Every structure is written in structure tokens, then in C-alpha cells.
Amino acid sequence: MRKVAVVGMDGVFPTCNGLQEFSDKLFSNQSLIREWPEALKYEKQLRSKVSGFISLDECGLRQVDSSILEDYPEFYEDLQERIPKGFLSTSDLGAIWAMFSTLGALKMANWTTSEIKSERTGVVVGSAGAGHSIMRASWKNFFDLGKKSRALGTHNVDRTMVYRDAANIACLIQSKGVCEAIGSACATGLGNIGYAARLIAWGDQDRIICGGTEATSIETFIGFDAMQVLSSGFSPAESSRSFDKNRKGFVCSFGCGIVALEAYDLAKARGANILAVIDQYFNNGDGDGDMFAPSYDGQMRLLKGVIGSNKLPDVVKAHGTSTVTGDMVELTSIASFLKGHQFHISAPKSQFGHMLGAAGAVEFIAALLMLKEQKVSPCLNANELSEDLEQTQLSPNWRGPLIPAAQHRELIPTHTITKEINNIVCLNYGFGGTNSAISISKPY
Amino acid sequence: MSREEILEGIKEILKTVNSIDKDKIDGITESTDFITDLSAPSTELINIIAKAENKFDVEFDDDDIDDMGSTVGETIDLVVKALAAQ
Numbered sequence: 001m002r003k004v005a006v007v008g009m010d011g012v013f014p015t016c017n018g019l020q021e022f023s024d025k026l027f028s029n030q031s032l033i034r035e036w037p038e039a040l041k042y043e044k045q046l047r048s049k050v051s052g053f054i055s056l057d058e059c060g061l062r063q064v065d066s067s068i069l070e071d072y073p074e075f076y077e078d079l080q081e082r083i084p085k086g087f088l089s090t091s092d093l094g095a096i097w098a099m100f101s102t103l104g105a106l107k108m109a110n111w112t113t114s115e116i117k118s119e120r121t122g123v124v125v126g127s128a129g130a131g132h133s134i135m136r137a138s139w140k141n142f143f144d145l146g147k148k149s150r151a152l153g154t155h156n157v158d159r160t161m162v163y164r165d166a167a168n169i170a171c172l173i174q175s176k177g178v179c180e181a182i183g184s185a186c187a188t189g190l191g192n193i194g195y196a197a198r199l200i201a202w203g204d205q206d207r208i209i210c211g212g213t214e215a216t217s218i219e220t221f222i223g224f225d226a227m228q229v230l231s232s233g234f235s236p237a238e239s240s241r242s243f244d245k246n247r248k249g250f251v252c253s254f255g256c257g258i259v260a261l262e263a264y265d266l267a268k269a270r271g272a273n274i275l276a277v278i279d280q281y282f283n284n285g286d287g288d289g290d291m292f293a294p295s296y297d298g299q300m301r302l303l304k305g306v307i308g309s310n311k312l313p314d315v316v317k318a319h320g321t322s323t324v325t326g327d328m329v330e331l332t333s334i335a336s337f338l339k340g341h342q343f344h345i346s347a348p349k350s351q352f353g354h355m356l357g358a359a360g361a362v363e364f365i366a367a368l369l370m371l372k373e374q375k376v377s378p379c380l381n382a383n384e385l386s387e388d389l390e391q392t393q394l395s396p397n398w399r400g401p402l403i404p405a406a407q408h409r410e411l412i413p414t415h416t417i418t419k420e421i422n423n424i425v426c427l428n429y430g431f432g433g434t435n436s437a438i439s440i441s442k443p444y
Numbered sequence: 445m446s447r448e449e450i451l452e453g454i455k456e457i458l459k460t461v462n463s464i465d466k467d468k469i470d471g472i473t474e475s476t477d478f479i480t481d482l483s484a485p486s487t488e489l490i491n492i493i494a495k496a497e498n499k500f501d502v503e504f505d506d507d508d509i510d511d512m513g514s515t516v517g518e519t520i521d522l523v524v525k526a527l528a529a530q
Contacts, residue, residue: 068498154487
């Protein structure tokens with residue numbers, strides 16, 4: 001098995017103009033969550049009104065409406081001309097973000113043109129949702145307005161297909177290797193990076209652009225709002241409060257994270273700036289027949305798989321959704337597995353919400369920034385931990401220890417802390433009982 | 445509507461098609477081929493056809509579209525035929 005290096009990263013983040021501002025805001029304890037005007041428009045139809053969203057203006061795009069169809073974004077004009085026009089016709093918003101981020105990650109990776117266009121270079125990028133905004137408009141025009149199928153044009157498929165992000169990136173950079181998307185709900189972002197790391201470790205590829213993207217989409221938002229799992233009743237900045245006693249659900253957010261992976265020996269040989277080394281990727285399933293609830297046993301097996309006999313982590317980058325059940329299962333599994341070891345938990349979702357298919361990738365970038373800055377980003381708003389057993393722990397199905405959250409106070413910093421960080425474990429889970437984990441370490 | 449007027453209308457349509465080089469649009473004639481002369485992907489032809497239906501307020505026959513080539517003149521033929529059928 002070959003070692004894998006991370007040599008590039010970039011993304012599209014709420015309220016941030018680029019990676020540096022994202023890093024600055026993470027480590028200055030800021031929230032990237034705001035009231036979302038699009039959600040406010042629907043008044044009582046929606047319960048949640050907050051999101052870590054990115055508007056078209058904020059990412060330098062302008063919607064160009066179809067002259068034939070109603071409410072159909074024929075394409076998004078790139079006002080900064082970062083992407084050749086042809087690719088703007090074949091992509092939805094998330095795929096455009098993925099292309100922007102790829103260009104940034106490639107610039108950092110400093111691969112040559114021949115390396116990028118090689119059979120040994122692949123693309124593995126996914127989303128949790130489909131191209132919902134495009135589908136909605138297409139279906140309205142066909143089903144409700146009776147338009148002929150040809151009026152939808154030839155880009156309905158490429159703008160909504162499952163692996164549209166990977167496809168657009170691969171066409172943009174003209175790589176000749178693997179081009180795929182892994183789908184695993186909210187573990188998608190990390191799952192794509194993990195799968196890519198395996199392809200390099202196994203020797204199938206030398207370089208891969210990988211990650212996840214989730215476009216700002218009210219169509220995506222309403223599904224989660226319907227489930228009553230989104231936070232409400234707090235100010236925007238206080239809405240996501242991973243591990244806090246008063247947490248009420250997650251904040252549905254959007255964004256994109258792309259990283260460039262390379263076989264460690266090749267990166268080292270060319271003198272690349274190595275951001276981190278991937279020590280292990282491990283993923284598994286809960287196996288308990290439950291679509292939604294996380295599993296203590298599944299997460300304990302996950303931690304065993306990713307840490308194994310490797311060095312214990314200085315930081316655990318948690319999934320930390322801010323949901324009532326999820327956070328308690330995760331906190332107790334992490335605390336139990338690492339009992340007696342000194343470490344801290346970071347919950348980036350407390351700062352920018354849950355980016356769904358992009359979450360694992362953007363949070364992986366947050367972990368890379370923690371390694372770089374030697375700082376632990378906080379569990380924002382985790383101000384009060386329960387002194388008593390939480391309701392979840394009193395359930396007959398509870399499999400974890402009967403220890404109140406407050407006894408883990410020292411693991412959960414509410415503000416950024418500075419310390420020596422050599423190893424970080426990143427955790428993400430998804431509906432269907434899928435669990436993914438990556439351990440990374442400082443380059444040496 | 446004359447063929448020249450339809451040609452001018454098609455030029456306006458092509459200005460909204462991302463994959464076509466805008467610098468070449470003013471010089472197109474009936475013999476211009478969308479694919480070989482304007483470097484449009486073959487998949488883009490149906491978008492041009494659909495926009496032409498909308499612009500000239502006509503409806504093309506499905507079989508005529510299937511039989512159509514890729515020149516500007518053949519698109520004009522379709523429009524002329526559809527207008528005559530109205």
C-alpha cells in the first residue's frame with residue numbers, strides 16, 4: 001500500500017471570499033450562518049429560516065434565464081470568467097463550485113499540465129442531492145406547462161446526473177483516469193476523499209481531485225425541514241450548537257470542498273508542499289436496520305478501524321450535527337474509545353452548519369487548516385453540557401455508557417485553542433447507517 | 445418572412461448559445477455548418493431548433509427534425525416549411 005499525501009485544497013464557503021477568509025473565520029470563533037432570504041419568502045411553509053448559504057452574487061455568478069421555459073436557469077454566467085463558457089451549459093451550481101474549487105486546488109498542488117491530463121490522474125467528487133433546482137424547473141415546464149421535451153434542451157441530463165460534478169471537472173481539466181462519484185448521504189464528502197485515497201494507495205492512480213459539493217437549493221432544504229430535524233428558535237449564529245444541552249437540530253447549509261491527493265513518494269520527490277498525510281481511511285455500516293438513528297456500536301467499530309494501531313489523535317473532527325440523538329451517540333463513542341487519552345473534539349458544523357454532501361469534504365479542509373495553524377476550531381455554542389443523562393441515554397435502545405455529557409467538558413472547547421497537533425481523525429456519517437473516517441497527520 | 449430575416453433571427457439565437465464562438469456569428473451564411481464551421485457540439489443542435497421554434501412561433505414536425513442536417517440553411521428550410529403550414 002502506498003502512502004497518500006494531500007497537496008492542494010480549495011472550496012466555496014458561506015460568507016467567505018476564499019480559503020484564507022474561511023480559515024480566519026474558523027479560528028476566530030465566527031459563525032457563517034445567517035437568516036436565509038430564500039427561506040424567509042416561504043413564511044409558514046418552512047419551519048427553519050437559517051442556513052450557511054452562498055448566493056449567486058457572492059460566488060460571482062449571474063443566472064441567465066431561458067427564453068423558452070419559465071423559471072429555468074439556462075446557465076449561470078461566470079462574471080469573473082474562471083470557467084470556459086461551454087462548461088457553464090453542462091453544469092448546475094454545485095458543479096460550477098466544484099470546478100472553481102478544482103482550479104484553486106490544482107494551483108496549490110502545482111501539477112504540470114501533462115500530469116493533470118494523465119491516465120494516472122482521476123476525479124472522484126460527489127453530491128448528496130441531485131441537480132434539484134434544474135430538475136424542478138424542467139419538470140414544471142414539461143408536466144405542468146405541457147412543453148415538448150426538446151424545449152428542455154440537451155443539458156437537462158448533464159446538469160442533473162448523479163456524477164455531474166466529477167464529469168464537469170474531468171472534462172474541464174481533461175484528466176484521463178478514473179471519473180466517478182461516491183454517494184453516501186452526509187458522508188459523501190469524506191467518502192469520495194477516502195475512496196480516492198484508496199485508489200492511490202492501491203496503485204490504481206497517482207493523483208486525484210476529490211471531495212464534495214452541495215449547491216444552495218431551497219428544493220434540498222425543504223426535505224430536511226419536513227423531517228423537523230432543522231434547528232429553530234435561536235439566532236442564526238447560535239442555531240448550530242453541537243453537543244450543547246439545548247441543541248435542537250442541524251442547520252441545513254451549502255458549500256464545496258475539493259482536495260488534491262497524490263502518491264506520497266511522487267509528491268515528496270517533486271518537492272511538493274504536502275499539507276497532510278492520509279494514514280488511514282475506513283468506512284462501515286451500522287448493520288442495525290435503522291435508516292436514521294446513529295449506532296454506538298457502528299461508531300465504535302469505525303473508530304477501531306480508522307485508528308487501529310495508529311497513533312491516537314490530538315483532535316477528533318466530529319460529525320457533530322447538533323441533533324439530539326446524533327451528538328450524544330457520537331460524543332460517548334469518541335469518549336469511550338479514547339478514554340484516558342488527552343485530545344479535543346472540533347465540530348465545524350457548529351460554525352457553518354451541515355453542508356450535506358459537501359460536509360465531509362469542507363470539514364476535511366477544516367482539519368487540514370487545523371494541522372496548518374496548529375489550532376483546534378471550536379464547538380461553538382456548546383456552552384452548557386447536560387449534567388444529567390439525556391433522554392436519548394434513557395432509551396431502552398441505548399447502547400453507550402451511562403455518563404452525562406458534562407463529564408466530557410474538557411474535550412469540548414467552545415473557543416479556538418492553540419496546541420501541538422500531529423494527528424487528526426475526521427468522522428462523518430449518513431442516512432442508511434453509513435460511517436466514514438479518515439486519519440491524517442502532519443507531513444514529515 | 446424572408447429567408448434573410450430568418451437568418452438574422454438565427455444569428456440572434458446563436459448569440460445565446462454558450463458553445464458557439466460569438467466572433468463567427470456575423471459572418472454566417474446559409475451554407476454555414478453549425479458543427480464543422482461553428483464548432484458546436486452535435487448535442488447543441490436541438491437547443492438551436494427549440495429556440496428557433498420559440499423565436500419564430502412555429503412548431504416543427506418531429507420527422508423533419510430527425511432528417512435535418514447541420515447547416516444554417518436547413519434550419520431556415522424548417523422554419524419556412526413550418527410558417528407555410530400555419
